[in-house]
Amino acid sequence: MRKVTELARNPGRKAASAPPVGNWPRPDEPERFVASREEYLAMYRDMVLIRRFEERAGQLYGMGQIGGFCHLYIGQEAVVVGMQGELKRGDSIITGYRDHGHMLACGIDAKAVMAELTGRAAGISAGKGGSMHMFSVEHGFFGGHGIVGAQVPLGAGLGFAHKYKGDGHIAVTYFGDGAANQGQVYESFNMAELWKLPVIFVIENNQYAMGTSVNRASAEDQLYRRGESFRVPGIQVDGMDVLAVRGAAKTAVEWVRGGNGPVLLEMKTYRYRGHSMSDPAKYRSREEVQAMREKSDPIEGLKKEIIEGGHADEAALKAIDREVRDIVAESADFALEAPEPAASELYTDVLLGTY
Numbered sequence: 550m551r552k553v554t555e556l557a558r559n560p561g562r563k564a565a566s567a568p569p570v571g572n573w574p575r576p577d578e579p580e581r582f583v584a585s586r587e588e589y590l591a592m593y594r595d596m597v598l599i600r601r602f603e604e605r606a607g608q609l610y611g612m613g614q615i616g617g618f619c620h621l622y623i624g625q626e627a628v629v630v631g632m633q634g635e636l637k638r639g640d641s642i643i644t645g646y647r648d649h650g651h652m653l654a655c656g657i658d659a660k661a662v663m664a665e666l667t668g669r670a671a672g673i674s675a676g677k678g679g680s681m682h683m684f685s686v687e688h689g690f691f692g693g694h695g696i697v698g699a700q701v702p703l704g705a706g707l708g709f710a711h712k713y714k715g716d717g718h719i720a721v722t723y724f725g726d727g728a729a730n731q732g733q734v735y736e737s738f739n740m741a742e743l744w745k746l747p748v749i750f751v752i753e754n755n756q757y758a759m760g761t762s763v764n765r766a767s768a769e770d771q772l773y774r775r776g777e778s779f780r781v782p783g784i785q786v787d788g789m790d791v792l793a794v795r796g797a798a799k800t801a802v803e804w805v806r807g808g809n810g811p812v813l814l815e816m817k818t819y820r821y822r823g824h825s826m827s828d829p830a831k832y833r834s835r836e837e838v839q840a841m842r843e844k845s846d847p848i849e850g851l852k853k854e855i856i857e858g859g860h861a862d863e864a865a866l867k868a869i870d871r872e873v874r875d876i877v878a879e880s881a882d883f884a885l886e887a888p889e890p891a892a893s894e895l896y897t898d899v900l901l902g903t904y
Contacts, residue, residue, distance in 0.1 A: 575782035576804040576812060582631075582795035586860045592634065592791050593855060594869050596626040596848050599650040601877045602659055606649060606666055610826045614885060615666045618695075619680045622650035624821040627847035628753050629654040631794025632721060635802045639716065641689050641707040643700045644723035646681035647753075648693040651723065655688045659880040669887035676890045677898060698724060698731030701750070705737040708748035708811070719747040719805050727758025729772050738779040738811070745810035749801045750776070752813065753788065755820040760832045773815035781811050788816030789845040792854075819845065 584592065603621045610619045622629075625647075633654040636642070644651045652662045657673055665672030665683055674684050683693040691707060694700040704722025711718045728734060729752050741748045752772050756763055764770050773783035782804075786797040794816065801812045819841045823830035830838075855861050 573780045573782075574809065576784070576800050576809075579784060579786070579793075579797040579800035581790075582792045582799065584792060584795070588634070589851070589855050589858075589860045590865075590869065592630055592795075593848070593851050593866065594873065595630045595633075595654060596791065596851065597870060597873045598659070598876065599626045599630070599653050600848060601873050602653060602663070602880070603649060605877050605881050606663070607822070607826065609663075609667065609881065609884075615680065616668065617679050617681070618646065619666070619826045620647040620824065621820070621822045621826070622647055624841070624847075625753060625755060625788070625818045626650060627791035627794050627851075628751070628788045628816045628818050629723070631791045632723075632749075632751060632798045634795050635798040636719075636721065639689065639718045641691055641704075641711065641718065641720040642723075643691040643704045643707060643720070644693065645697070645700055645725060645728065646693065646695050647725070648681065648683055652683055652685070652688075652690060652693075655685070655690045657685055657688050657690065659876055660883045663880040663884040664887050667884040667887075668889060669884060670890045670894070671883070671887040675894070675898065698728035698734055700724060701728065701731070701734045701737045704750070705741045705746060705748055708741060708746035709744065711747050712744070717806065719749065719802065721749045721751060723751045723753055725758065726752060726754040726756070726763045726772060727761075727766070729754075729775060730758075730767060734775075735779070738776045738781050738813075741811040742776075742779045742781050745808065747805045747808075748811040749798075749805055750781070750811060750813045752815045753818055754815055755818050757820070757824065757832070759824045760828070760830075762832075771815075773813060776811070776813040781813050783813040783815060785815045785817065788818030789841075789847050789850065791847055791851055 599622060603623045607621055609615050629650050642655060649662060653659060661673040665674055665678055666680055668676045670676050678684060681693055681695040701722055701724050704720050707720035711720060754763060754772055758766055773785040776783050784797055787793040797814055801814055804812050821838055852866060
C-alpha cells in the first residue's frame with residue numbers, strides 16, 4: 550500500500566499504512582514532483598485555463614447557448630494537468646463525459662473546444678459531438694464517452710494497439726469512482742495485466758458518483774486496491790496537489806513504458822459543482838464544499854507555493870490570469886459567432902446500418 554494523503558472525509562488526513570496485498574512486482578513509492586520555475590508557471594496557467602474555461606461554459610449553458618448534458622471539471626484541474634505533463638506526443642488519452650479539461654490539457658485550441666460545446670462547424674468534432682463526445686486523433690485524444698465506464702475497455706484496446714505496433718507509446722484511461730463499479734472495468738484490468746499492456750488506469754475519485762457518496766456505493770472505498778486481485782498495482786494520490794499528481798504520473802509512466810504492464814492511480818479529488826449542470830448537488834452541504842475550496846483548492850495551493858518559493862510574484866501570476874481570461878473570452882465570442890453545420894452535413898461521419 551502507498552502512504553498518501555486521503556481526502557475522502559477530511560482534507561489532509563493521512564491514509565493508514567498496511568502491507569501490500571500480494572508480493573508481485575510493483576512501482577516504487579512516488580515522490581512529489583520538483584518543478585522548475587517554467588514548469589510551475591506552465592502548470593498554473595493550464596489549471597487556470599481549465600477553471601476559467603469551465604466557468605464560462607457554465608455561463609453559456611445557463612444562457613441556453615450550450616445544449617444537452619454538460620459536466621464541468623471545476624476543482625479537478627490538478628489531475629489532468631499533472632498527468633499530461635508526463636506524457637509525450639503519440640501517447641493515447643481517453644476519458645468519460647467530463648472531458649473539456651482533458652481536451653485543453655492535450656493542447657487543443659480553446660476556440661475549437663468551445664465551438665464544439667455550442668454545436669458549431671468549427672468545433673473539434675464539427676459540432677456533432679457536443680460536450681460529451683469530443684475527439685481528436687491528431688492530439689491523441691480518443692473521447693469523451695457518454696456511457697459510464699465504456700472508455701475503460703477502449704483504453705485497454707489503445708494500449709493493445711501500442712504494444713502490437715511496438716511504438717513505445719502508452720494509453721492513459723481516465724474514469725470516475727462511479728465507473729469503478731462497472732463490470733467491464735475489471736475485465737479490462739484482467740486483460741491488461743495478462744497481456745502486460747502499456748495502460749495507466751486513472752480513477753478520478755471526486756467523492757460522488759452523480760449524487761451518491763463513494764462510501765455508500767462502494768464496499769471497498771479505497772479504490773486504488775481495486776486492481777490487486779488482477780495483480781495490477783495501485784497507488785493512491787492527493788489529486789488536489791498537482792505536484793503530487795505529477796510525481797505519481799512520472800512513476801507510473803516509467804513503470805508502464807518499461808514493459809511492466811498496467812498500473813492503477815486513484816486520484817482523490819473533488820468537484821465543486823454538481824454532477825452536471827442540471828444537478829443542484831443537495832446531497833452535500835455548502836460547508837463541505839467551502840472547506841474543500843479553502844483547504845485544498847489545487848490552483849490556490851500551487852499559487853501559494855509559487856509565491857512562497859520565490860518562483861514568481863503576485864504580479865506575474867496576475868498577468869497569466871489576464872492572458873487566460875482573454876483566451877477564454879475570445880473562445881466564447883468565436884463559439885457564438887461561428888456558423889452552425891450545414892444541413893447537408895447531417896449524415897456525414899455517421900455510421901448508418903440496416904435492420
